[in-house]
Amino acid sequence: xxxxxxxxxxxxxxxxxxxxxxxGIRRKEIDGENLILAGRQLTLPAFxxxxxxxxxxGILGVGEFTYRFGLSNWLVFGVPYYxxxxxxxxxxxxxxRRSTEMxxxxxxxxxxxxxxxxxxxxxxxxxxxxxxxxxxxxxxxNLFFNLPVWVGIILGTVFSVFYVMxxxxxxVIRTDLIQFTLMFIxxxxxxxxxxxxxxxxxxxxxxxxxxxFTASGGNSIGYIALWYVIALATLVEPAFYQxxxxxxxxxxxxxxxxxxxxxxxxxxxxxxxCGLYARALLPELENPVAAYPAMAMKLLPAGLLGIFxxxxxxxxxxxxxxxxxxxxxxxxxxxxxxxxxFEESRFKYYTALGLIISSAATILIAISSNSVVxxxxxxxxxxxxxxxxPLLTSYWGKYKYSNPGAxxxxxxxxxxxxxxxxxxxxxxxxxxLLGIEPIYIGLTVSVIxxxxxxxxxxxxxxxxx
Numbered sequence: 001x002x003x004x005x006x007x008x009x010x011x012x013x014x015x016x017x018x019x020x021x022x023x024g025i026r027r028k029e030i031d032g033e034n035l036i037l038a039g040r041q042l043t044l045p046a047f048x049x050x051x052x053x054x055x056x057x058g059i060l061g062v063g064e065f066t067y068r069f070g071l072s073n074w075l076v077f078g079v080p081y082y083x084x085x086x087x088x089x090x091x092x093x094x095x096x097r098r099s100t101e102m103x104x105x106x107x108x109x110x111x112x113x114x115x116x117x118x119x120x121x122x123x124x125x126x127x128x129x130x131x132x133x134x135x136x137x138x139x140x141x142n143l144f145f146n147l148p149v150w151v152g153i154i155l156g157t158v159f160s161v162f163y164v165m166x167x168x169x170x171x172v173i174r175t176d177l178i179q180f181t182l183m184f185i186x187x188x189x190x191x192x193x194x195x196x197x198x199x200x201x202x203x204x205x206x207x208x209x210x211x212x213f214t215a216s217g218g219n220s221i222g223y224i225a226l227w228y229v230i231a232l233a234t235l236v237e238p239a240f241y242q243x244x245x246x247x248x249x250x251x252x253x254x255x256x257x258x259x260x261x262x263x264x265x266x267x268x269x270x271x272x273x274c275g276l277y278a279r280a281l282l283p284e285l286e287n288p289v290a291a292y293p294a295m296a297m298k299l300l301p302a303g304l305l306g307i308f309x310x311x312x313x314x315x316x317x318x319x320x321x322x323x324x325x326x327x328x329x330x331x332x333x334x335x336x337x338x339x340x341x342f343e344e345s346r347f348k349y350y351t352a353l354g355l356i357i358s359s360a361a362t363i364l365i366a367i368s369s370n371s372v373v374x375x376x377x378x379x380x381x382x383x384x385x386x387x388x389x390p391l392l393t394s395y396w397g398k399y400k401y402s403n404p405g406a407x408x409x410x411x412x413x414x415x416x417x418x419x420x421x422x423x424x425x426x427x428x429x430x431x432x433l434l435g436i437e438p439i440y441i442g443l444t445v446s447v448i449x450x451x452x453x454x455x456x457x458x459x460x461x462x463x464x465x
Contacts, residue, residue, distance in 0.1 A: 002144050002145065002305070002306075002309075003302040003305075004302075005302045005303040005306055006302055006303065006305050006306030006309060007306070008306070009303075009306035009307065009309075009310055010306065010309065010310065010313075013310055013313070013314075014159065016175075016178065017159060017162075017163050017175065018163070020163040020167060020171050020174055020175055021162055021163035021165075021166050021167065021171070022166075023167060023171075023174075033102060034168070034170075035168035035169065035329075035347050035348065035351060036102050036103070036168065036169055036242070036329050036333060037102055037169060037242070037245050037246040038168070038169045038170045038173060038246055040245065040246055040247070040248070041246075041248050042173070042243060042246040042247045042248055042252065043248055043252065044252050044255060044256055044259070045177075046173050046176075046177065047243055047246075047247055047252055047253070047256035047260075048180075048256050048259050048260050048263065049173075049176050049177045049180035049181075050172065050173050050176035050177075050180075050243060050318075050322070051239065051240070051243050051256060051257065051260045052180055052260045052263045052264065052267075053176045053179045053180040053183060053314070053315065053318035053319070054172075054176065054239050054318055054319050054322040054323075055081075055237075055239060055260075055264070055319070056183070056264065056267060056315060056318075056319070057130070057132075057133045057136075057315060057316050057318065057319020057320065057323075058077075058132060058133065058136070058319075058376065059136070059183075059271065059292070059312060059315045059316060060136040060139060060140070060289050060290075060291075060292065060312075060316075061077075061132065061136070061289075061376065062077060062268075062271050062272075062275070063271070063274070063275050063278065063288070063289070063290075063291040063292040064288040064289045064291060065077065065275075066271065066272050066274075066275025066276065066278075066279070066291070067275050067278055067279050067285065067288040067291040068217075068288055069212065069217030069218060069219060070208065070209075070211065070212025070213060070214070070217045070275075070276060070279070071212065071213055071214070071215065071217065071272065071276075072212075072214070072215065072216055072217025072218075072219055072224075073217075073268075073271075073272050073275065074268055074272055075215050075216070075217075075224060076219070076224055076227045077227070077268075078264070078265070078268045078272075080227050080228040080230075080231035081231045081234060081264070082261050082264065082265065083228075083231070084231045084232055084233075084234035084235060085234055085240075085257055085260070085261050085264075086257075086258070086261060087234075087235065088234055088235055088237075088240055088257060089254050089257035089258050089261075090254070091396075092235065092240075092244075092395060093244050093250070093253040093254040093257055094250045094253070094254060095395050096240075096241055096244035096245060096253065097244050097245065097247055097249070097250045097253040098250060099245070101245060102245055102333065103238070103241070103242070103245075103329065103330065103333060103334055104120065104124060104236070104238055104241055104387070104391065105117045105120050105121045105124065105330065105333075105334035105338070106334070107391065107394055108120045108121075108390065108391070108394070108406070109338065110394075111394040111400055111406070112390065112394075112400075112401060112403050112406035112407070113403040113406075113407075114338075114339075115403070115404075115407040116390065116401075116403065116406040116407040116410055117334065117338065118335070119386075119407055119410040119411050119414075120386075120387060120390070120410050121330050121334040121335050123382065123383060123386045123387060123410060123414050124238055124326075124327075124330050124334075124383075124387070125327050125330050125331060125358065126379070126382065127233075127379045127380075127382060127383035128238055128323045128324075128326045128327040128330065128358075129323070129324075129327055129358060129361055129362045129365065130319060130320045130323040130324055130362055131362055131365045131366045131369060131375050131379075132366075132369075132375040132376060132379075133316050133317075133319045133320045133323070134153050134156050134157050134160070134320055134362055134363065134366045135149075135153060135366040135369055135375070136289075136316050137152055137153065137155075137156025137157075137160075137313070137316055137317070137320070138150065138151075138152035138153035138156060138366065139152070139289055139290070140152065140156075140293065140309070140312055140313065140316075141155060141156065143290055143293045143294075144293065144309060149367075150367050153363055153366045153367055154363055156316075156317070156320065157320070157324075157359050157362060157363055158359075159317070160317045160320035160321045160324065161320070161321055161324045161325075161355055161359055163175065163321075164321050164324065164325045164328075164355065165351075165352045165355050166348075168325070168348070168351065169242070169246065169325065171321075172321050172322050172325055175317075175318065175321060176318050176322070178314070179314035179315065179317065179318035180318070182307075182310050182311050182314035182315075183267070183311050183314055183315040183318075184267065184270075184311075185307060185311060186307055186308045186309075186310060186311015186312065186314075186315075187267070187270040187271060187274060187308075187311060188270065189300070189304055189307055189308055189311075190274050190292070190295070190296055190299070190300065190308050190311075191270050191273055191274055191277075193299050193300060193304070194273075194274065194277040194281075194295070194299060197299060198277065198280070198281065198299075203280065204276050204277065204280055206280075207279075207280035207281075207283070208276055208279050208280045209279075212276065212279065226437055226439070229384070229439055229440070229443075230376075230377065230380040230381060230384060230439060231380075232384050232388055233380045233383050233384040233388075235388060235391070235392060236383055236384065236387040236388055236391050238326045238330075239322055239323070239326065240257070242326065243256070244257075271292075274292060274295065275291055275292070277295060278291040278292060278294065278295040279291070281295055281298060281299070282294055282295060282298070292308075292312065293309075293312065296308045296309070324355060324358055324359060324362065325351075325355070327354065327358035327362075328351050328352075328353075328354030328355040328357075328358050329351055329354065330354070331350075331351075331353070331354030331357060331358065332347065332350035332351040332353065332354045333347075333351075336350050336354075337350065378421050380439075381417055381421065381437070381438050381439035381442065382414055382417050382418055382421075382442070384439055384442075384443070385413045385414065385416075385417045385438075385439050385441075385442025385443050385445075385446060386409075386410050386413045386414035386417070386442065386446070387410065388443070388446070389401075389409065389443075389446045389447065389450055390406045390409055390410055390446075393450065393454075397457075398456055398457060399454040399455065399456055399457065400454065400455060400457050401449070401450055401453055401454060401455070402453040402454070402455045404453065405449050405450065405452070405453025405454070405455075406453075408449055408453070409445070409446045409449040409450065409453075412445050412449070413442040413443070413445045413446045413449075414442070416438075416441055416442055416445055417438045417439060417441065417442035418438075420432060420436075420438035420441055420442075421438050424438070
């Protein structure tokens with residue numbers, strides 16, 4: 001159980017967040033570029049820390065999947081995302097950094113006009129709401145403090161965003177540097193404790209089902225392949241674009257992503273190993289989502305337990321603050337400012353308003369949700385089918401959608417994908433409509449509309465690539 005050394009560590013962490021918020025109030029830089037991109041001065045260490053911690057918030061989902069399917073976690077939630085991130089680094093990072101845009105909708109506006117921009121911004125707001133991550137905070141608060149999950153969801157949301165409201169992207173970077181450090185320390189402590197107190201590979205082989213050491217973990221090839229398609233959402237991932245836009249140079253943007261992949265591989269080694277130890281130590285665990293916390297409470301003494309709890313909180317909160325800020329800036333910059341053109345001095349106000357709206361929406365959806373992996377699947381399906389081709393054709397190739405075509409592609413692909421997902425949730429009995437994954441239907445619609453409406457890029461647009 002939680003004891004005073006653990007509570008002290010948590011209190012110190014919350015004090016740190018409060019200090020970041022106070023520093024944000026005192027800052028005078030309130031124009032859009034400083035608020036959203038920290039003046040485009042992101043250094044390599046800061047780039048790596050903020051990207052690594054932001055993109056790895058689904059820690060309880062990773063624990064659940066590893067507990068149930070073993071090493072397959074690496075094949076499903078590791079390799080496809082490493083590959084997609086490498087593609088981004090090699091083919092998109094330079095183009096993104098050399099552009100003058102501040103957001104993905106800026107790119108859509110430049111190539112496809114206002115209608116496609118509004119449609120794309122709406123999709124981005126929906127897919128950047130950190131629903132899965134505040135749900136995980138709610139689960140943690142319930143496990144450690146025996147409070148209702150909905151209370152944890154509300155508290156987690158509030159503590160994750162109040163400092164962003166005053167400090168903008170600089171506050172996100174500042175907290176991510178600490179959260180990056182905590183996530184590695186916490187899982188390093190848990191893994192070392194497990195190895196020294198339980199044993200090494202031989203212990204795992206004796207106490208973990210043999211199927212957990214296979215590549216598929218019992219999952220079908222089709223299911224595994226699906227996640228390689230969903231991982232293409234990385235190519236429309238607003239957190240990647242924001243950090244590339246904010247990087248000090250092209251070199252920082254490209255190298256930062258490649259270095260981040262190495263950190264993700266190492267962190268996946270620790271989390272997957274801990275998931276296997278949890279399966280061996282707690283074979284009858286009722287709720288696999290609690291695999292890591294339950295293992296920590298059984299193995300770690302007071303103090304070390306607090307460090308690990310902070311690791312979990314930091315890993316999740318680093319994602320919550322980043323994505324909530326992205327949703328808020330999409331509301332303030334890409335919807336309100338784009339059509340009202342308010343003064344630069346009002347950016348903080350409208351971004352704060354965006355944070356309130358996105359926080360409220362996140363809390364409501366999270367309270368009504370119960371599956372972290374399900375949220376990843378659904379949000380990833382919608383974002384990839386709606387935005388992948390319109391965004392990529394703006395960077396690559398001689399052709400792009402026509403302006404009406406881009407709007408129709410984003411609108412119809414997202415609506416059809418959402419409809420197919422809702423059919424499965426509300427009506428379908430054990431399968432999807434026609435037995436086809438919604439993301440494939442949405443992408444097919446997007447391809448068809450591109451082939452029908454494609455138009456050559458102007459010489460100016462081709463140079464812009």
